[in-house]
Amino acid sequence: QQQVKQSPQSLIVQKGGISIINCAYENTAFDYFPWYQQFPGKGPALLIAIRPDVSEKKEGRFTISFNKSAKQFSLHIMDSQPGDSATYFCAAKGSGGSQGNLIFGKGTKLSVKP
Amino acid sequence: GAGVSQSPSNKVTEKGKDVELRCDPISGHTALYWYRQSLGQGLEFLIYFQGNSAPDKSGLPSDRFSxxxxxxxxxxxxxxxTQQEDxxxxxxxxxxxxGTGYNEQFFGPGTRLTVL
Incomplete structure (x- = not known):
């Protein structure tokens, strides 16, 4: 049972364009939604995160849009650069019980063409 | 300061052998997690340690894992x-x-395990 669904699987964007990655979740107990960026041979690193009490969070060129009623959230990368080429994972974490682990989407491989 | 370190970085083993993978967390971090990342898949939760509490083993795929x-x-x-699917x-x-906090999880570089 996949609790976080991520799309697309891969994405090619021209330099300067906007990259958009979408995620949907099922469990309404989730209340923390981070995005991780992973370069080849490296572990994932936190990029940006949001809690459902806000609909948008922006950090530099990266923005998370959150739609609580639709149970969807997305990552927008403005002015995409070749250095942004990486795999991006959305994730979710619950607030109840002792669950400390993140539930990850399957990832989106982003390639930004110069 | 030092991040999360893992060893070995690569491990090749034969089917049926046992393997041990090591993780050194960031000093002072009380929570530790293991995930598995298969080709083309997301990160799959395996096990979670929090302080001195009993670990959450709910993600372990079989009793071969501990x-x-x-x-x-x-x-x-x-x-x-070990099996090839490992x-x-x-x-x-x-x-x-x-637990229920929103503390960032810092990842190590991973150990790539290949079972022949």
Whole structure:
């Protein structure tokens, strides 16, 4: 049972364009939604995160849009650069019980063409 | 400061052998997590340690998998009688605290396990 669904699987964007990655979740107990960026041979690193009490969070060129009623959230990368080429994972974490682990989407491989 | 470290970085083993993977979390982090990343897949949760509490083993795929965390610091993930489907990158992460908090999980570089 996949609790976080991520799309697309891969994405090619021209330099300067906007990259958009979408995620949907099922469990309404989730209340923390981070995005991780992973370069080849490296572990994932936190990029940006949001809690459902806000609909948008922006950090530099990266923005998370959150739609609580639709149970969807997305990552927008403005002015995409070749250095942004990486795999991006959305994730979710619950607030109840002792669950400390993140539930990850399957990832989106982003390639930004110069 | 030092991040999460894992060893070995690569491990090739024969089917049926046991392997041990090591994780050194960031000093002072009380929560430690193991995830598995298979080709083309997301990160699959395996096990979670929080302080001195009993670990959350709900993600372990079979009883061939086990993990320990000694002295609240270093952790070892053991896979017994390895199978080819165990081939993956095993990632360790740590956070200041775990549970219901929103503390960032810091990941190590992973151990790439190949079972021949």
């Amino acid at each position: 993990a320990e965390r000694t002295g609240g610091s270093v952790s070892t993930l053991t896979i017994q009688r 081939s993956a990158v095993y990632l360790c992460a740590s956070s200041l605290v775990g």
